[in-house]
Structure formats: structure tokens, C-alpha cells
Amino acid sequence: MDNVLGYVGLGAYTSLVIFILLNMMLAASIQVVMASGVFSMASVAFAAIGAYASADLTKYYDVSLGVGMLVAVAICMVIAPIFLVPAQRLQGMYLALATLAFVLVFQVFALNAANLTGGALGLFGIPILTTLPAVFLAAVACAYLLHITQSSRTGRALRTMRFDPQLATTFGINLLRYRLLVLELSAVLGAVSGAFTAHYLAFISPNLYGFGAVTTALSMAIFGGLHFWTGAYLGAGILTILPQLLLGLAGWSDLINGALIVAVMVFQPGGLLVGLSQAARFVRKRVPALAR
Amino acid sequence: MTPLLEARGISVRFGGVVAVADFSFVVEGPGVYGIAGPNGSGKTTALNVITRVQPLQTGSLCFGGIDYTSWPAHRVAALGVSRTFQNVRLVPTLTVLENVMVGLHSTSAAAGIWGSWAQLPSARREERRSRERAMELLRELEILETASQLPSQLSYGHQRRVEIARAIAGDPKLLLLDEPTAGMGRSDAELVAQLVRDLGHRRSMAIVIVEHNVPVLASLCDHLVIMLAGRNLTEGSPAAVLSDERVIEAYLGTSASRNPAKT
Numbered sequence: 001m002d003n004v005l006g007y008v009g010l011g012a013y014t015s016l017v018i019f020i021l022l023n024m025m026l027a028a029s030i031q032v033v034m035a036s037g038v039f040s041m042a043s044v045a046f047a048a049i050g051a052y053a054s055a056d057l058t059k060y061y062d063v064s065l066g067v068g069m070l071v072a073v074a075i076c077m078v079i080a081p082i083f084l085v086p087a088q089r090l091q092g093m094y095l096a097l098a099t100l101a102f103v104l105v106f107q108v109f110a111l112n113a114a115n116l117t118g119g120a121l122g123l124f125g126i127p128i129l130t131t132l133p134a135v136f137l138a139a140v141a142c143a144y145l146l147h148i149t150q151s152s153r154t155g156r157a158l159r160t161m162r163f164d165p166q167l168a169t170t171f172g173i174n175l176l177r178y179r180l181l182v183l184e185l186s187a188v189l190g191a192v193s194g195a196f197t198a199h200y201l202a203f204i205s206p207n208l209y210g211f212g213a214v215t216t217a218l219s220m221a222i223f224g225g226l227h228f229w230t231g232a233y234l235g236a237g238i239l240t241i242l243p244q245l246l247l248g249l250a251g252w253s254d255l256i257n258g259a260l261i262v263a264v265m266v267f268q269p270g271g272l273l274v275g276l277s278q279a280a281r282f283v284r285k286r287v288p289a290l291a292r
Numbered sequence: 293m294t295p296l297l298e299a300r301g302i303s304v305r306f307g308g309v310v311a312v313a314d315f316s317f318v319v320e321g322p323g324v325y326g327i328a329g330p331n332g333s334g335k336t337t338a339l340n341v342i343t344r345v346q347p348l349q350t351g352s353l354c355f356g357g358i359d360y361t362s363w364p365a366h367r368v369a370a371l372g373v374s375r376t377f378q379n380v381r382l383v384p385t386l387t388v389l390e391n392v393m394v395g396l397h398s399t400s401a402a403a404g405i406w407g408s409w410a411q412l413p414s415a416r417r418e419e420r421r422s423r424e425r426a427m428e429l430l431r432e433l434e435i436l437e438t439a440s441q442l443p444s445q446l447s448y449g450h451q452r453r454v455e456i457a458r459a460i461a462g463d464p465k466l467l468l469l470d471e472p473t474a475g476m477g478r479s480d481a482e483l484v485a486q487l488v489r490d491l492g493h494r495r496s497m498a499i500v501i502v503e504h505n506v507p508v509l510a511s512l513c514d515h516l517v518i519m520l521a522g523r524n525l526t527e528g529s530p531a532a533v534l535s536d537e538r539v540i541e542a543y544l545g546t547s548a549s550r551n552p553a554k555t
Contacts (some may be wrong), residue, residue: 145409152408153393153400153419160383160394167381169344171458172369172398181405227385 014132016244021139022193023236027220028146029189034221035150037162037180038087039096041111041214045106046076046190047197048209052110052117055204065129065199072195076187080180087179102225103214110206122205123198130200139233140177146229149185158182159227163238219261225271234273258265296498297466302351304334304340304522311337312522315351319466321427324492325433325500326509326530329519330542335502336378338519339468343375344368355466369398372465374460376472379539382443388454389439392426395461429457434483449480456484460491467491469501473508487510506543510534516541 029043053075054068063071086098110117117123149155157178160168165175199205216239224235242260246253268275297319304312312334319325327335340346342353344365353361355371374395382391400418407415432434433453435446443451452472459467472488473481489512491497503509510516510530517527520542528535533539 148409148411152415153397153422154383154405154408156383156386156390156394157397159385163383163385164381166345166365167377167383168394169365170345170369170375171394172366174366 016241018130018132018135018196020237020240021135022197022200023217023220023240024139024233025142025189025196026217027191027224027236028142028190028229029186029193030217031221031224031226031229032146033182033186033188034226035162035228036158036178037091037165038083038179038182039092039099040083040087040183040186041096041099041218042080042083042102042183043186043190043217044209044213045099045103046079046187047080047194047213048103048110048206049076050107050191050194051198052123054189055123055198056116058127058129058199059123059125060281065127065134065195068199069192069195073191077184080183080187083177084180086175087183100211100214104210107206107210110209120206122203124203126201126202126204127200128199130196134247135196135200138196141188142192143229143233145185149181150229153180154178167235168244180233180247223261223264223272225273227270228273230257231271231273238272252260293321295354296322296356297342298352298354299338299342300352300354302338302353303349304337304341304346305349310522312341312348314521315522315524317342317524318518319498319500321371322492322496322498323515324488324513325498326504326513327500327519328504328506328509328516329525331504333519334522335504335519336470337522339470339500340376343373367461372462373468374459374462374464374466375468376455376470378454378470378474380443380448380455382451382458384443384453387440387442388435389423389426389430389448391443391454392429392457392461393422395458396422396425397462399462426457428459429461430454433457433487449476452476452480454485455517457486460497461539463497465497467497467499469499471503472501473503473505485512505537506534 026043026047029046030041033040033043050072050143053072054065057063057068058065082277083099083102084096090098111120113119150158150183157168159179160171160173161175169175220233220235220239221232223239224233225231239257239261242257243253246256249256295318297317298316299317302312302315303310315334315338317338325337329335337346341348344353344360344363348361351361352359355373358371360368360371375514383394386394400422412479427436427439430439433456435450435453435457438446438450443454446454456469456472459469467487472484476484485508488499488501492499501509501513513525516530516533518525518533518539523536525542526536
């Protein structure tokens with residue numbers, strides 16, 4: 001095992017880097033829907049479904065990681081349109097609650113469908129197939145997909161929807177179609193992140209995919225900033241590293257972690273990314289050499 | 293000839309409140325049309341019905357002979373209908389240029405989502421064309437220097453100009469302006485008035501202006517409709533409408549004191 005992970009030269013940090021990349025995709029799964037005004041927390045359910053699907057397939061049917069991942073993604077993409085029903089009717093917090101309920105319902109399902117999920121004890125002995133290069137490639141591919149989606153005509157439509165759905169409609173933006181698009185993207189990102197996680201931990205259980213996971217993924221996306229995919233990646237990076245840095249502080253680490261999130265929310269509600277771009281604009285104005 | 297817009301017998305109720313009752317409005321073709329009426333007479337609701345954002349209880353809507361009464365709102369833009377809003381509605385996280393480009397959404401649909409994902413040359417070309425068109429409009433409205441700013445950095449008058457640029461970006465056949473000069477300073481208001489006259493003359497575009505300020509409207513439009521309590525009160529050339537007894541009554545109160553003999 002050490003040989004597999006050690007060859008990239010990151011040694012002891014390999015595990016941390018993998019978790020950062022996995023969290024980046026999960027946080028992006030939430031960002032991509034939130035940034036278009038669809039307050040869906042379903043990402044965590046997609047991650048759980050992706051994890052169990054790929055784990056079962058590779059463990060019991062001996063399929064490769066690639067096949068397990070594809071089936072996991074396909075299942076989530078089939079489920080995603082279900083969320084159009086609440087998304088077309090509910091807004092903001094109400095939609096968030098409805099999708100959160102779905103996450104919790106799936107958790108209950110995982111607890112009880114023991115022959116598929118191992119029940120409360122969890123699923124053991126999942127083949128360890130996740131490698132750093134594979135996760136890295138997946139994270140880059142997701143970033144590229146998100147970038148061309150969010151910086152194009154589609155991206156303008158999604159941002160318009162978030163702030164003013166009626167305005168979007170007036171200029172010919174089909175809300176249903178774009179909501180389906182972001183839900184599908186969210187499903188793909190969640191499933192990929194979930195499947196890689198299962199094949200890295202070798203063990204998954206229902207309590208990995210409850211309310212705690214929702215708050216973690218959500219705070220990463222909001223901490224970094226919801227406007228653009230880079231916010232989710234930045235937030236996931238920082239909030240994955242931070243607890244590791246604070247590990248020596250024992251009980252204080254949660255407190256400092258929480259306080260930092262609250263501080264960013266209070267002083268920079270748009271997320272860290274907005275703060276950084278404002279700082280960059282400020283520096284460019286003050287230092288003419290950088291302005292070119 | 294089929295009229296450009298034909299709205300007949302429109303009624304809208306909000307609970308027990310009747311906002312629009314049996315309202316009819318016909319735009320024959322290019323020109324400047326005005327809808328005036330006191331506050332609360334249903335003018336904005338009428339515009340919302342025409343753009344299908346507001347569901348209607350009764351009535352029919354035709355555009356160039358096409359019945360679109362039951363169409364979803366997002367398809368109306370592709371007919372060639374565009375509008376501005378009474379209060380500025382720009383997307384705060386998009387730059388001024390990008391906000392104007394939102395107005396080109398339905399006319400730049402050729403490459404679509406898949407095209408832009410695959411980074412097809414046609415999608416890139418379209419994006420560049422949209423950008424150039426938006427820049428051209430910003431130049432026309434004398435706010436080119438604000439292109440890369442966020443709407444919040446602009447004055448109110450400039451924000452309204454961005455809204456107008458967005459509305460005319462897709463070269464609509466029917467442009468609906470909801471109180472275009474409300475809250476504007478004189479220079480901004482004059483620019484808008486001049487623009488409306490230019491658009492009416494140069495392009496083959498029908499413009500519908502909603503205003504409660506009748507004198508402003510009368511100076512701009514060729515055909516004026518007065519609404520009162522959600523109904524058509526009267527319509528015709530501005531001069532004829534403004535001398536109508538009922539219009540004066542609607543604006544200045546009952547004529548009982550001026551004309552005690554009335555029964």
C-alpha cells in the first residue's frame with residue numbers, strides 16, 4: 001500500500017492531499033447547485049449512493065474501479081431529476097430542508113438495507129483502488145467541466161437564475177432545463193467523490209453520510225464562496241487542512257475551526273474568494289506596476 | 293395585416309383583488325405606444341401578462357398571429373419581446389457587460405449548452421459576437437467605460453441605462469419599458485427619451501411605455517392608452533386622449549365640484 005501511495009513523493013501527506021481533492025469535488029457538488037439558486041443538500045446523498053454502489057460492485061462482482069464509478073455516476077444521474085419536483089416548487093431554505101430530508105431518508109435506508117450496505121455496522125473490505133493520480137485527474141476534469149459551465153453563456157444564465165428567477169425567465173432562460181443541468185452536475189460530482197472515498201477508506205457506514213456531512217460540505221462551499229467553482233475548491237482545501245494543523249490543540253481545534261468559519265461569514269459573507277479578489281483589486285490599484 | 297401584439301379581454305385577480313379586468317391592448321406595428329394610468333391601475337400587471345410572467349385568468353395573447361396565451365414565459369423572449377423593469381433588476385455578481393449579454397441569451401442559442409461544453413468554434417464565435425454587440429450598445433448609451441464594473445458601482449441613472457441596453461440587445465420586435473424615467477435625473481431622463489425616439493424611428497421596433505406621468509408619455513408616443521382600475525378607459529392620439537373628460541376626471545378626481553349638474 002505504501003508503495004502505491006508513496007511513489008508520487010508526497011509520503012505522509014498523500015492521505016491529506018487525497019482528502020482535500022475528495023472534499024473539493026463534494027464541496028463543488030453543493031456549489032454548482034447553490035450558485036444557480038437551487039438550495040440542494042442532496043450532494044451528500046449522491047456521495048453515499050455513489051460510495052455504496054461502487055463499493056458493492058467492486059466487492060461482490062469484481063468489477064474494476066472504472067466500471068464501479070461509471071455505474072455509481074449513472075445511478076445518481078437517474079436519481080437527480082427527482083429533485084426537480086421540489087426545486088420547481090420550493091425556494092431557499094424550504095428546498096434545503098426538503099433535500100436534507102432526502103439525505104436523512106437515505107441514511108435510514110442505509111441503516112436498514114443490511115444486505116446492500118452492511119447496515120449500522122458498515123461495509124467492510126471494500127477494495128482499495130483509489131490512487132492519488134486518479135483522484136487528481138478526476139478533480140482537474142471536474143474543475144474544467146465546472147469552469148466552462150460557469151464562465152460561459154450558461155454561467156451567466158445560472159447566475160441570473162440565482163438572483164432573480166423571474167428576470168431570467170423574461171430573457172428566455174428555461175429554469176427547468178438549467179435546474180436539471182446543475183442537479184445532474186451535482187450528482188456526477190457527488191458520486192465521483194463518494195466512490196473514490198469508499199475505495200480509499202475501505203470502510204463506509206451510514207453515519208458518514210448524515211447531517212454532519214451536510215454541514216461540512218456546505219461550510220466548505222460557503223466558506224470559499226458560492227459565486228464560482230474556485231470558491232468551493234478553495235474552501236475545501238482550507239477546511240480540510242485546518243483541522244489537521246489544529247490537531248495538537250485537542251478540544252480547542254473544533255472551537256477554532258468553528259470560530260474561523262463564523263468570522264469569515266460575518267466579515268466576508270460572499271466567501272473568502274470575494275475577499276481575495278477585492279484584496280487583489282486593491283493591491284493592483286495601489287501598486288501601478290502590477291496593473292500593467 | 294396581422295397586428296404585432298393582440299391582447300384581448302385580459303383579466304388577472306390576486307385573491308379577491310381584481311388587478312386587470314377585461315383589458316385589451318393592440319400594437320399594430322412599429323411605433324411608440326403608451327399605457328398611462330394612476331398608480332395601482334394595473335399597468336405593470338398588464339406588462340407581466342404580455343411577457344407571460346403573470347398567469348392570466350381570462351383573455352388571449354397573440355404575437356404576429358401566433359397564439360401564445362398558454363406558452364411558458366421563457367419562450368416569449370424568442371418571439372422578440374423584451375422589457376425593462378420599474379425598479380432596476382441587474383444581476384449583482386455579473387459585470388455591466390455580462391448583464392447586457394444576458395439580454396442576448398435567446399438570440400445566441402445556436403451552440404447551446406453542449407456546444408459551449410465542447411468549446412466548439414461556433415460557440416466561441418457566438419460568445420465573441422455577443423460581447424461585441426454588448427460593447428456596441430454600451431457605447432451607444434454612453435456607458436462604455438463601465439463595462440467591467442459591477443452594477444453596484446454605478447449611479448442609479450447608469451444602472452437604468454444598462455437595463456435598457458440589455459432589453460434592446462436582442463433587437464426585439466416589441467420593447468416594453470416600465471416607467472423608464474422613474475427616479476432619474478434630468479440628463480438621464482432626456483437621454484432615455486431621445487433613445488426611445490431614435491429607436492422608434494431607426495429600427496422597425498414597437499415600443500410600449502408604461503408611465504403614470506402623462507405629460508412625459510404624451511410627448512413620446514404616437515398612440516396612448518389610459519388604464520383605470522384595470523380597465524381600458526380610453527385610447528387614441530395623445531392630444532385627443534388628454535382632452536378627454538374621463539381622463540381629466542381620473543387624474544384630478546371627480547368632476548362633481550366642477551360640474552354640479554352632472555347626475
